Amino acid sequence: xxxxxxxxxxxxxxxxxxxxxxxxxxxxxxxxxxxxxxxxxxxxxxxxxxxxxxxxxxxxxxxxxxxxxxxxxxxxxxxxxxxxxxxxxxxxxxxxxxxxxxxxxxxxxxxxxxxxxxxxxxxxxxxxxxxxxxxxxxxxxxxxxxxxxxxxxxxxxxxxxxxxxxxxxxxxxxxxxxxxxxxxxxxxxxxxxxxxxxxxxxxxxxxxxxxxxxxxxxxxxxxxxxxxxxxxxxxxxxxxxxxxxxxxxxxxxxxxxxxxxxxxxxxxxxxxxxx
Amino acid sequence: xxxxxxxxxxxxxxxxxxxxxxxxxxxxxxxxxxxxxxxxxxxxxxxxxxxxxxxxxxxxxxxxxxxxxxxxxxxxxxxxxxxxxxxxxxxxxxxxxxxxxxxxxxxxxxxxxxxxxxxxxxxxxxxxxxxxxxxxxxxxxxxxxxxxxxxxxxxxxxxxxxxxxxxxxxxxxxxxxxxxxxxxxxxxxxxxxxxxxxxxxxxxxxxxxxxxxxxxxxxxxxxxxxxxxxxxxxxxxxxxxxxxxxxxxxxxxxxxxxxxxxxxxxxxxxxxxxxxxxxxxxxxxxxxxxxxxxxxxxxxxxxxxxxxxxxxxxxxxxxxxxxxxxxxxxxxxxxxxxxxxxxxxxxxxxxxxxxxxxxxxxxxxxxxxxxxxxxxxxxxxxxxxxxxxxxxxx
Numbered sequence: 001x002x003x004x005x006x007x008x009x010x011x012x013x014x015x016x017x018x019x020x021x022x023x024x025x026x027x028x029x030x031x032x033x034x035x036x037x038x039x040x041x042x043x044x045x046x047x048x049x050x051x052x053x054x055x056x057x058x059x060x061x062x063x064x065x066x067x068x069x070x071x072x073x074x075x076x077x078x079x080x081x082x083x084x085x086x087x088x089x090x091x092x093x094x095x096x097x098x099x100x101x102x103x104x105x106x107x108x109x110x111x112x113x114x115x116x117x118x119x120x121x122x123x124x125x126x127x128x129x130x131x132x133x134x135x136x137x138x139x140x141x142x143x144x145x146x147x148x149x150x151x152x153x154x155x156x157x158x159x160x161x162x163x164x165x166x167x168x169x170x171x172x173x174x175x176x177x178x179x180x181x182x183x184x185x186x187x188x189x190x191x192x193x194x195x196x197x198x199x200x201x202x203x204x205x206x207x208x209x210x211x212x213x214x215x216x217x218x219x220x221x222x223x224x225x226x227x228x229x230x231x232x233x234x235x236x237x238x239x240x241x242x243x244x245x246x247x248x249x250x251x252x253x254x255x256x257x258x259x260x261x262x263x264x265x266x267x268x269x270x271x272x273x274x275x
Numbered sequence: 276x277x278x279x280x281x282x283x284x285x286x287x288x289x290x291x292x293x294x295x296x297x298x299x300x301x302x303x304x305x306x307x308x309x310x311x312x313x314x315x316x317x318x319x320x321x322x323x324x325x326x327x328x329x330x331x332x333x334x335x336x337x338x339x340x341x342x343x344x345x346x347x348x349x350x351x352x353x354x355x356x357x358x359x360x361x362x363x364x365x366x367x368x369x370x371x372x373x374x375x376x377x378x379x380x381x382x383x384x385x386x387x388x389x390x391x392x393x394x395x396x397x398x399x400x401x402x403x404x405x406x407x408x409x410x411x412x413x414x415x416x417x418x419x420x421x422x423x424x425x426x427x428x429x430x431x432x433x434x435x436x437x438x439x440x441x442x443x444x445x446x447x448x449x450x451x452x453x454x455x456x457x458x459x460x461x462x463x464x465x466x467x468x469x470x471x472x473x474x475x476x477x478x479x480x481x482x483x484x485x486x487x488x489x490x491x492x493x494x495x496x497x498x499x500x501x502x503x504x505x506x507x508x509x510x511x512x513x514x515x516x517x518x519x520x521x522x523x524x525x526x527x528x529x530x531x532x533x534x535x536x537x538x539x540x541x542x543x544x545x546x547x548x549x550x551x552x553x554x555x556x557x558x559x560x561x562x563x564x565x566x567x568x569x570x571x572x573x574x575x576x577x578x579x580x581x582x583x584x585x586x587x588x589x590x591x592x593x594x595x596x597x598x599x600x601x602x603x604x605x606x607x608x609x610x611x612x613x614x615x616x617x618x619x620x621x622x623x624x625x626x627x628x629x630x631x632x633x634x635x636x637x638x639x640x641x642x643x644x645x646x647x648x649x650x651x652x653x654x655x656x657x658x659x660x661x662x663x664x665x666x667x668x669x
Contacts, residue, residue, distance in 0.1 A: 071444075073416075143300075143408065143553050164570040176566035180415055183558035187413035 005041050008058075010085045015066035017058035020050040028053035028118075028261065029091040031082070035100030035124075035244060036182035038063050038174060045246040048254035052261060053095065058085070060105070062181030064174050075101075075127070075185050075193060079108035086116045093118040095261050099246050100124055101182065104192075107230075110207075111199040120203065121257050122226075123210040124218055124243050126191040128200070130225045138191045139217045142183070153243040155214035160244075200229045207233035208260045210253065212241030234260075276618070276625055276656040279365050280325040280645060281333035281521070282632040283543065284318045284351075286311060289341035290542070290634065296551040298340040298405045311344055319354055321632065321641055326359035328649035331396075333365040333628050338409035342546055349383045356391035364391055367466055367486060367628070368400030371428065372421035373410040377446055380424070381431035381453050388457040395459070398466035398486070399425055405550050407557045415559030420445045425465075432462040466519070470577070472500040479504025479513060486519035486628060489544075489588045491578045491600035494520065498621050502664055515661035519626035520617070523602040523633070526610045526648050536644060537593045537604035542634025544596070548589045581620065607651030614652070615659060622664035627656065 006019045018041050021027050030053040032039070032046065039046075039057050049055045060078055062068035072078065082105065086094060094117050098106030103125025110120050131137050141149055150160040164172060209227040213220060220237075227235040236256060241248035289305045290297065322332050334351035337343035345351050348366040355364050364387075374380055388395040401421055407414040423445050430439065431453045438452040457463055466484040469475050478485045479501040487494055498518050505513035523543065525536035548555075556569070568574065576585035580598040588601060596602035600620075603613045618624045631648065632641040 142557055143551070145552055165572040167571060169567065169571070172567040172570045173563060175570055176563045179558045179566070180563055183413065184415040187415065187558075188411050 008085070008088075010081060010088055011069075013061060013067050013069050013081070015058050015061060016064050017056055018046060019054070019056050020046055021054040024054060029089075029094045030055045030257075030261075031086070031091070031094050031096045032057035033082075033096065033098035033102030033105050034060065034063070035102050036178060036186070037100075037244070038178040043247065043250070045250035045254055048250055049097070049257060051254075052258035056089075056091075058082075060102075060181065062184060063178050065177075068181065068184075073184060075104055075108050078105050078185065079112055082109050083113055083116075092116055095119050095121070095257075097121040097257055098123065098125060100126060100243060101186065101191075103127065104196075107196060107200065107203070108193070110203045110205055111196070114203065114205050117205055119261060120205045120207040121210060121260065122207065123238075123245055123253070124212050124215050124223065125209070125226060126186075126218065127193060128197045128226055128229065129189075129192050129194060130222050137218070137222050140190070141217065142187075149217075152216040155212065155240050155242045155248050159248055197229060201231065203230050206260075206265060208256070209233055209235045210245060210256060211235060211237050212243060212245035212248065213237045213239055214242040217243045276627055276659055276661070277363075277516070278330055278648075278653055278656060279333040279363070279519075279626065279628045280322065280330040281335070281628055281630050282318055282321070282641075283335065283337070283343040283630075284315065284345045285543075285546075285634055286314065286341045286344050287542070287634045290546055293341070293549065295549070296554075297342055297546055297549045298337070298551075299408050299554050300551055301339070301341055303339075306341065306344075315344065317638055318632075319358060321638070321645070322355060322362075323358055324642060325631075325645055326362040328645055329361075329653060330629075330645070330649065331363040331365060332359060333367055335367055336370070337403070338406055340405070342543075349387070352383075352387045352395070353390075356387050356394070359391075359394075363394050363396055365396035365398060365466065365628075367396075367398030368468065369398065370402035370406060370410075371399050371424040372417045373402055373406060373412040374424065377424040377427045378431060378448055378451060378453075381428045384428070384463065385432055385453050385455060385457040388459055388463050389455050393458040393463075395457075395463040396466055396484070397463040398468070398484075399428075400468050404557055404560045405554045407560065408554050413559070414557045417559070429462055429465075432457050469497070472496060475500035476504035479506075479517075480508040482509060482517065484517055484519055484626065486521060486626070488521040488628075489578055489601055490520075491586070492581045492583075492617075492620060493577065493579045494600070494621055494624075498624070499664070502622075512664065514625065515623035516625035518621070518624050519628055520621070520624050521628040521630060522600070522614070522617075523596070523604075523630045524610065524644065524648060525602065525604040525631075526607055526644055526652060528606065528647075530605055530609070533605045533609075534593055536636060536640055537597075537602055539636040539640070540604075540630065540633045541593060541596055541602060542636075543630060544588050544601070545590070546634065581616075607647060610648070611652050611655050614656065618659070619662055623661040625661060 004020050059066040096106045103122035104127030150157040154160040207230045211223045227233045238245045246253045286306050336345045336348045423443050438450040441448045468486045475497045502513045523540045525540045527533035578586045578588045578599045586595045586599040600617045603610045
């Protein structure tokens with residue numbers, strides 16, 4: 001579906017984005033923020049989400065074929081970049097959906113400025129430090145063999161296994177860029193921003209944590225603790241999925257996202273007081 | 276030709292008791308500190324002997340590894356600055372892109388230059404892939420950080436009249452004023468390493484000494500790129516002393532004994548790549564294009580013999596390594612001829628970095644290797660008249 005891939009220039013930086021459903025002027029905007037492995041234009045989850053709105057799924061700066069400006073070195077920078085993108089497209093009442101690294105970016109965006117946002121979905125998100133300094137919350141993915149990563153990240157490791165040797169050149173370049181860009185943003189502090197925990201109280205949006213329960217890069221305990229840092233956030237497990245539930249269970253993932261988006265505000269987020 | 280004697284100061288007793296990785300994740304419980312102390316003293320004794328035999332000296336560092344116990348060059352340089360008398364002391368190198376504080380680097384190196392009475396050669400390096408998981412330095416864009424650290428260190432060594440300010444991308448200082456300043460003016464010579472031609476050209480423009488390792492009969496294009504950069508900037512041909520080559524050396528009275536020593540010295544190559552696989556290529560260490568090629572299963576061999584046969588540096592036989600110009604091994608006459616043949620091929624090469632000890636080569640063998648080389652090979656290398664690069668076939 002190459003007609004849905006577009007490129008846009010934000011602050012002089014050209015990025016690629018999948019844009020599905022823009023023909024419907026009244027469609028709810030859904031900003032889909034991909035995890036470190038990038039986003040595939042033909043991912044079923046995007047078509048399923050597009051039944052409930054206009055899906056915009058950019059490749060983050062440095063990922064896929066998107067440019068990255070010099071000096072963009074943190075998820076903090078990427079979050080400001082997306083705030084500029086929302087301004088430029090003049091999107092309102094945006095449902096932000098992020099998986100893994102994308103979930104972290106979503107949280108950073110929402111702590112900075114949620115004026116253009118309606119609700120937040122974070123799936124198997126990284127981004128905060130939960131345990132003590134000697135507890136590794138998040139498996140060191142750069143110390144793993146590829147098959148070990150697949151075993152820990154997926155409910156069904158066969159879904160994740162790639163035959164890179166047979167990849168077309170463009171796809172191998174994207175895979176290499178995704179790996180490098182993830183490290184640029186996440187190498188140290190490893191996969192989190194030490195400041196984020198102290199800023200999550202600023203998120204007043206209805207928030208849903210989706211959690212692929214077979215994820216062994218992150219623990220369920222990590223997800224529940226992270227969820228507990230955002231007032232009123234709900235935690236919903238997704239079975240038979242690991243770190244990438246949008247790929248392993250796209251129907252279930254999209255169904256829950258859209259049900260959450262369609263629910264009345266009070267039901268979506270009982271306004272809990274900050275503990 | 277100058278000769279620098281080098282050993283990695285290995286903890287070789289652990290080489291046979293690992294489970295697939297000699298670096299980063301090999302538990303330090305396998306190394307006995309008492310034995311480590313004995314080995315350090317032995318290696319420093321051998322460097323002292325090398326000093327007396329007329330060698331220069333080279334030291335390095337690696338991290339969390341049984342292949343090299345030196346985890347900071349500053350310790351080795353400090354010991355050698357006072358224990359040796361004549362040798363130039365080359366650090367190759369100091370991984371300045373990994374260090375949190377380049378002001379500290381400048382202070383250490385300036386002090387070592389002063390104590391050694393101006394014998395320091397200052398090699399700055401990026402570091403091998405396995406250093407990144409150990410230091411936790413982000414491998415992505417580490418060369419930007421490297422060059423800022425380099426610029427800062429040289430400015431710190433050459434500023435004498437008032438403290439200066441530095442607010443860069445990576446490092447911040449407000450009152451930089453290194454005490455004492457280095458004795459070599461304007462600063463100790465800068466060396467570095469590379470394996471790629473665009474970097475080689477840049478180093479030529481800077482006029483730094485460029486060293487390569489394991490490049491064998493694929494070295495010439497790197498040197499030529501260096502020479503092109505040098506000529507463009509300095510409007511004269513690069514002298515042979517601007518390039519250096521790290522070769523393994525095993526010499527003995529007869530060829531059989533030399534080959535036995537060669538096999539032991541080659542232990543360095545056989546052990547150096549034994550690393551848990553994910554640590555061999557951290558993200559961002561190679562370019563995106565190189566990584567994409569690797570994903571597609573295409574990786575080009577690095578080492579070649581004179582007649583163009585690819586040799587695997589880590590698994591090749593002693594004969595392969597000799598043919599590839601990686602190991603110089605044989606009687607003094609043979610070794611002299613191998614080195615000079617290689618130098619002719621290079622179009623000149625003014626600094627041999629001689630790995631004269633590795634792994635299980637004993638103290639007695641090491642001293643014998645050093646002594647024989649210094650008596651029967653080094654004088655011929657020193658007397659050798661370097662070729663003019665243009666006059667040699669590439």
